[in-house]
Amino acid sequence: MRGAPWRLAMRVFTDKMPPLQQALFNISATEKAATPVIPPADDNAFNGSLSDETAVMAWLKKRIAVQLRLSDPASLHPNQDLLQLGMDSLLFLELSSDIQHYLGVRINAERAWQDLSPHGLTQLICSKPEATPAASQPEVLRHDADERYAPFPLTPIQHAYWLGRTHLIGYGGVACHVLFEWDKRHDEFDLAILEKAWNQLIARHDMLRMVVDADGQQRILATTPEYHIPRDDLRALSPEEQRIALEKRRHELSYRVLPADQWPLFELVVSEIDDCHYRLHMNLDLLQFDVQSFKVMMDDLAQVWRGETLAPLAITFRDYVMAEQARRQTSAWHDAWDYWQEKLPQLPLAPELPVVETPPETPHFTTFKSTIGKTEWQAVKQRWQQQGVTPSAALLTLLPPPLSAGAVPQHLR
Structure with a gap:
């Protein structure tokens, strides 16, 4: 490794x-004492029915408003493109985890990104398609x-x-x-x-x-x-x-x-x-x-x-x-393991970057960095978001060309 x-x-x-x-x-x-790292569970609890789109929409708006630091959840338009408001892949993973935990629905990420709006997510949750089955509640951690x-x-x-x-x-x-x-x-x-x-x-x-x-x-x-x-x-x-x-x-x-x-x-x-x-x-x-x-x-x-x-x-x-280790005995974990074992041979290898053939006993590393001004960054980020692209995805797309210049020839994607 x-x-x-x-x-x-x-x-x-x-x-x-x-x-x-x-x-x-x-x-x-x-x-006063510092704010707790994890908010009380009651703040996120969903007490409605998944067949009630209005209740699901209201719950979603509340969670999204907290994530995106919006002062009024009601001001969030049902068809608002969340990407343009700053929803990125990490925030989406957090939201998806909350949906699974509190609503018992594991949503399909690919379908969610096709209409990343409160309305689109509500439809996806309430439809509960076979591709996104309800998830069982995780076991509560216990101290040993x-x-x-x-x-x-x-x-x-x-x-x-x-x-x-x-x-x-x-x-x-x-x-x-x-x-x-x-x-x-x-x-x-x-x-x-x-x-x-x-x-x-x-x-x-x-x-x-x-x-x-x-x-x-x-x-x-x-x-x-x-x-x-x-x-x-x-x-x-x-x-x-x-x-x-x-x-x-x-x-x-x-x-x-x-x-x-x-x-x-x-x-x-x-x-x-x-x-x-x-x-x-x-x-x-x-x-x-x-x-x-x-x-x-x-x-x-x-x-x-x-x-x-x-x-x-x-x-x-x-x-x-130890709770994570116990999950490895579940069928869901084994299904995920089998899936990625099949996918692994299809994934590209890491780029072979040039290195000194005989590394020193104690390697020293130098970090080179450059910065972009806040105004320029906000402008380019907004243009990417208008195209439905997260900043991370855009930067990853820009990374292969300079890596290819110094790497052993191979397919980078």
């Missing part, structure tokens, strides 16, 4: 951060307290990341992780409070105590030592020496591959600049994190910082993984 390990080093400016993350740095005694610390499988993406840390694959030996850096003042962001709050997160979230054993199974440690944030004192150095030291620290963290079988798989490090200022480095391994879990963690960290008590978690990541 070939993964695409990557890392990201960035400077975070708190005034640019979303409100939930700003709560971590700009504390207010009267500030007895097996909480027993080994369990890596997910496919975790497995790819784990292999990427080794030299078993070309350009391996790289951890897939993200590196954040914040420049802060001691009087506005107390490191002692941060250290205490971080240890509370370690106790709350099992995946912050995860290790991967040699057999490729992940395991949660029941207890771990208290985590102390190391400090690198740069106060006696000149500004130029500090710059060099900070660059060295960034480079070290950027290419660090922490042993997956040893705790912890994260690093918090402080570089002391002077008596008032410091830089906080946060290195998070994606064996433990993804974007959504990082958001949850930051929300929790903000609440702990404010002195609020976090309720114990009812479900763990292990519970979720």
Whole structure:
């Protein structure tokens, strides 16, 4: 299996951060707790009949308005092309999942995109054609307290990341992780409070105590030592020496591959600049994190910082993984597996891009990027949407020509 390990080093400016993350740095005694990540189920419940097109339409409009951030669901015209309002493939997947969960109907994506409007979706849901049979309700996740610390499988993406840390694959030996850096003042962001709050997160979230054993199974440690944030004192150095030291620290963290079988798989490090200022480095391994879990963690960290008590978690990541493993015994899963096994030989191979024949022991990667102005992007995106094309589909269509220029000749599509 070939993964695409990557890392990201960035400077975070708190005034640019979303409100939930700003709560971590700009504390207010009267500030309320962060908005829950998942809205209450009652907000999405459907209590009508699938034969009642008016009720289905009203439910759809409400869900779509939330997704597209429209203030008034009633203002959404039944024949409005949702693509032109910003509905993309990811939002459609979310909507389709809600339709399946709350209405019990699995809609056909190809047919849905033929008339992606509230009216078109209503007709598709209410007709319940054979091609889109009603889906059974998924089983409710249950916490398995007895097996909480027993080994369990890596997910496919975790497995790819784990292999990427080794030299078993070309350009391996790289951890897939993200590196954040914040420049802060001691009087506005107390490191002692941060250290205490971080240890509370370690106790709350099992995946912050995860290790991967040699057999490729992940395991949660029941207890771990208290985590102390190391400090690198740069106060006696000149500004130029500090710059060099900070660059060295960034480079070290950027290419660090922490042993997956040893705790912890994260690093918090402080570089002391002077008596008032410091830089906080946060290195998070994606064996433990993804974007959504990082958001949850930051929300929790903000609440702990404010002195609020976090309720114990009812479900763990292990519970979720084991439930996914159980689904592999169902006929629906086997049908899907058989379908894709038949399709796999028909799919084109990945492009064979030119690489150095003998990769270095520790590969270094350089990211090249370009940006397009917001006005230009909105204009070109609107033109694509008017043609019924999502921005992702349009960009993917533009990708093969430049790839073909450097790839071994083959069919790219």
